[in-house]
Amino acid sequence: MSQKENIPDQNLDPKDWEAMRTLGHQMVDDLIDYWAGIREQKIWRPIPDEVKQVFDQPIPEHGQSPEEVYREFKEYIFPYNKGNVHPRFFAWIQGTGTPMGTFGDLLASGMNPNTAIGEHSAMYVDRQVVNWCKQLMNFPSEASGILVSGGSMANITALTVARNSFGEEKIRQKGLKAASGQLLIYCSVETHSCIQKAAEIIGLGTDAVRKIGVNERFELDVDQLKTQLEADLQAGFLPFCLVGTAGTVNTGAIDPMEELLEISRAYGLWFHVDGAYGALGKLDSNYAGALRAIEEADSLAFDLHKWLYVPYEVGCTLIRDAKKHRDSFAITPNYLLQEKRGLSGGLDSINNYGFELSRGFKALKVWMSIKEHGREKYAAMITQNNRHAAYLAALVEQNPYLELTAPLSMSITCFRMIQPGWEEEALQALNKEILLRLQEEGIASPSSTILNGKYTLRVANVNQRTQREDMELLVREVLRLGKSIIAEG
Numbered sequence: 001m002s003q004k005e006n007i008p009d010q011n012l013d014p015k016d017w018e019a020m021r022t023l024g025h026q027m028v029d030d031l032i033d034y035w036a037g038i039r040e041q042k043i044w045r046p047i048p049d050e051v052k053q054v055f056d057q058p059i060p061e062h063g064q065s066p067e068e069v070y071r072e073f074k075e076y077i078f079p080y081n082k083g084n085v086h087p088r089f090f091a092w093i094q095g096t097g098t099p100m101g102t103f104g105d106l107l108a109s110g111m112n113p114n115t116a117i118g119e120h121s122a123m124y125v126d127r128q129v130v131n132w133c134k135q136l137m138n139f140p141s142e143a144s145g146i147l148v149s150g151g152s153m154a155n156i157t158a159l160t161v162a163r164n165s166f167g168e169e170k171i172r173q174k175g176l177k178a179a180s181g182q183l184l185i186y187c188s189v190e191t192h193s194c195i196q197k198a199a200e201i202i203g204l205g206t207d208a209v210r211k212i213g214v215n216e217r218f219e220l221d222v223d224q225l226k227t228q229l230e231a232d233l234q235a236g237f238l239p240f241c242l243v244g245t246a247g248t249v250n251t252g253a254i255d256p257m258e259e260l261l262e263i264s265r266a267y268g269l270w271f272h273v274d275g276a277y278g279a280l281g282k283l284d285s286n287y288a289g290a291l292r293a294i295e296e297a298d299s300l301a302f303d304l305h306k307w308l309y310v311p312y313e314v315g316c317t318l319i320r321d322a323k324k325h326r327d328s329f330a331i332t333p334n335y336l337l338q339e340k341r342g343l344s345g346g347l348d349s350i351n352n353y354g355f356e357l358s359r360g361f362k363a364l365k366v367w368m369s370i371k372e373h374g375r376e377k378y379a380a381m382i383t384q385n386n387r388h389a390a391y392l393a394a395l396v397e398q399n400p401y402l403e404l405t406a407p408l409s410m411s412i413t414c415f416r417m418i419q420p421g422w423e424e425e426a427l428q429a430l431n432k433e434i435l436l437r438l439q440e441e442g443i444a445s446p447s448s449t450i451l452n453g454k455y456t457l458r459v460a461n462v463n464q465r466t467q468r469e470d471m472e473l474l475v476r477e478v479l480r481l482g483k484s485i486i487a488e489g
């Protein structure tokens with residue numbers, strides 16, 4: 001026997017299962033304490049330089065005990081969280097997560113099924129969650145869908161199907177050179193940047209994205225769209241896809257969906273809806289009408305980690321024509337053959353509906369969350385977010401030192417502090433400083449944007465922990481900080 005063969009076999013499981021059990025329980029306890037006490041905590045704190053240095057250390061050659069690793073997590077990582085679990089987090093558009101969603105993720109990770117192919121429970125849970133997504137969105141049961149990492153992936157997945165389904169050109173086989181001209185995609189100037197990135201990646205290029213102007217409510221201007229379409233057709237271009245946004249990232253504006261649907265039919269365009277943020281706004285009866293037409297879209301992208309409050313990451317693409325969807329992605333190499341029986345039997349492989357092959361069991365956190373709360377509760381929560389945004393807007397309008405900078409739409413409120421006679425530059429400096437102090441003092445986390453040249457505070461509420469009083473506190477603190485900044489000169 002050679003020396004080598006005498007080395008005892010090893011594995012990565014704990015040496016002491018009971019110690020790991022204790023540590024695991026501690027982790028759960030710490031999370032429960034964290035969530036239960038989050039309202040009393042500062043929303044954000046700066047990361048000290050000594051802590052940042054920890055993340056510059058080179059790869060460890062040797063391991064340490066699980067207890068020691070967890071101690072480092074608690075010292076260096078846990079306290080410096082982003083804050084979107086906190087009731088006053090309103091930056092960008094970021095969901096809160098829920099305890100049950102988190103435990104769903106833990107269980108999914110513990111089972112660790114690669115949820116792409118094969119006969120096992122995760123495949124059925126995934127299929128059921130996609131079916132529930134269709135039901136939430138009033139899509140037909142024959143439609144297809146796939147869970148992906150988020151809105152960006154959901155959008156590029158849909159746009160790939162739109163591109164491959166164009167005409168008789170067999171673009172999937174032959175590439176874009178098969179088309180008799182330049183394909184064009186239409187959206188508004190307020191459309192999320194992932195649409196442009198997707199157009200670049202699927203070979204259309206930035207110039208193929210026609211960004212149409214918006215009205216004073218930041219909604220796509222239909223007259224400009226028609227004029228652009230006519231001009232492009234005259235010039236020999238090939239318009240193929242129209243993207244409507246159901247809730248823009250800046251202001252929550254909803255493009256005129258019924259009119260976009262009509263135009264897409266009249267011009268033979270694929271109608272895609274980016275509903276990453278706002279599609280679930282359908283569950284609020286106040287917005288159901290404005291969002292109705294998304295049920296008739298050819299494809300729809302929406303996030304579950306924003307307005308379903310499920311922990312990161314999960315989004316969904318729905319495609320009305322399941323055959324076009326499958327025809328865009330299905331390939332069956334020899335190592336992925338399906339059988340009628342056994343482990344390789346079961347449902348159609350999920351990678352026939354998207355680019356990714358290996359996939360986690362992200363469906364479980366959604367499945368457990370939806371079972372825990374039911375559709376009605378989500379409708380009430382989304383409606384509550386919208387109501388709180390309207391309440392904030394009302395508080396702003398009542399105060400002579402505050403102004404709304406965009407019309408209220410769904411759960412995004414844009415406003416700023418004003419002073420009589422001040423120029424834009426001074427107002428920008430004032431509001432920027434208010435924003436930074438709100439964050440640095442750990443009070444609340446709105447973000448900022450610029451609307452029609454006005455620097456503005458932006459409060460996007462997809463937060464399941466926010467209460468009415470948080471909006472009152474926010475307004476109070478903006479005014480307090482603003483006054484003290486002015487007093488400092």
Ligand SMILES: *Cc1c(COP(=O)(O)O)cnc(C)c1O
Pocket residue numbers: 093149150151152153192194245247248249274275276277278303315
């Ligand atoms: C958030 C968002 C996206 C991007 O979604 P991710 O989940 O962040 O990838 C796209 N479009 C809109 C309108 C969004 O709000």
